[in-house]
Amino acid sequence: NAGVMQNPRHLVRRRGQEARLRCSPMKGHSHVYWYRQLPEEGLKFMVYLQKENIIDESGMPKERFSAEFPKEGPSILRIQQVVRGDSAAYFCASSPPSNRDSGYTFGSGTRLTVV
Amino acid sequence: GESVGLHLPTLSVQEGDNSIINCAYSNSASDYFIWYKQESGKGPQFIIDIRSNMDKRQGQRVTVLLNKTVKHLSLQIAATQPGDSAVYFCAETYNAGNMLTFGGGTRLMVKP
Numbered sequence: 001n002a003g004v005m006q007n008p009r010h011l012v013r014r015r016g017q018e019a020r021l022r023c024s025p026m027k028g029h030s031h032v033y034w035y036r037q038l039p040e041e042g043l044k045f046m047v048y049l050q051k052e053n054i055i056d057e058s059g060m061p062k063e064r065f066s067a068e069f070p071k072e073g074p075s076i077l078r079i080q081q082v083v084r085g086d087s088a089a090y091f092c093a094s095s096p097p098s099n100r101d102s103g104y105t106f107g108s109g110t111r112l113t114v115v
Numbered sequence: 116g117e118s119v120g121l122h123l124p125t126l127s128v129q130e131g132d133n134s135i136i137n138c139a140y141s142n143s144a145s146d147y148f149i150w151y152k153q154e155s156g157k158g159p160q161f162i163i164d165i166r167s168n169m170d171k172r173q174g175q176r177v178t179v180l181l182n183k184t185v186k187h188l189s190l191q192i193a194a195t196q197p198g199d200s201a202v203y204f205c206a207e208t209y210n211a212g213n214m215l216t217f218g219g220g221t222r223l224m225v226k227p
Contacts, residue, residue: 004158031213033213033214033215035215035217040123040220041219041220042204042217042218042219042220043159043204043206043215043217044217045214045215045216048213048214055213056213056214058214059214091158091159093158095213104161104215105161106151106158106159106160107158108156108157108158109157109158
């Protein structure tokens with residue numbers, strides 16, 4: 001079991017470009033969560049997805065950000081027309097339907113730098 | 116516990132001593148709490164969790180204490196080792212929901 005896999009580990013984009021961050025959950029996990037972390041701060045919830053379904057996107061900025069978790073393939077967090085303020089570490093976590101046994105399992109994150 | 120600061124509070128301890136990391140949470144309806152350890156450049160790693168119907172839970176070298184009256188959570192690490200150096204976050208959730216709210220984090224530094 002390879003755990004939660006995120007790629008790329010590091011991503012550099014120029015202002016105005018698009019960033020695509022990928023997350024493959026652990027085997028058997030059907031729930032995916034995306035969090036953003038600024039330096040020296042805690043993680044902030046962005047979105048919670050199940051296969052083909054967005055359950056809670058209350059933490060997503062209203063514009064330029066979108067997320068999906070298709071029936072096949074990884075979950076994608078997409079940031080259009082990136083700005084410097086989007087620079088952060090983006091973490092994905094996955095859990096089985098009930099996350100009360102051991103919390104989430106987090107990936108190693110994608111560090112986005114906008115130049 | 117919303118993250119608000121630009122600089123993490125730091126706890127510096129001597130190797131072999133016990134460490135206590137504290138966390139104040141904000142939502143009195145929260146019913147499930149988790150402590151995570153985050154090393155530099157890595158994702159958060161689950162340490163221990165506790166449900167609101169408990170006030171103490173022990174793991175290997177770690178103990179979590181929950182005081183619902185004052186909405187306070189603590190993580191105790193026994194015989195702290197250099198490998199324990201990391202940032203520690205508490206997280207909470209409520210009403211069988213799945214979204215975690217993270218606290219601001221504490222940096223633990225272990226001196227050899």
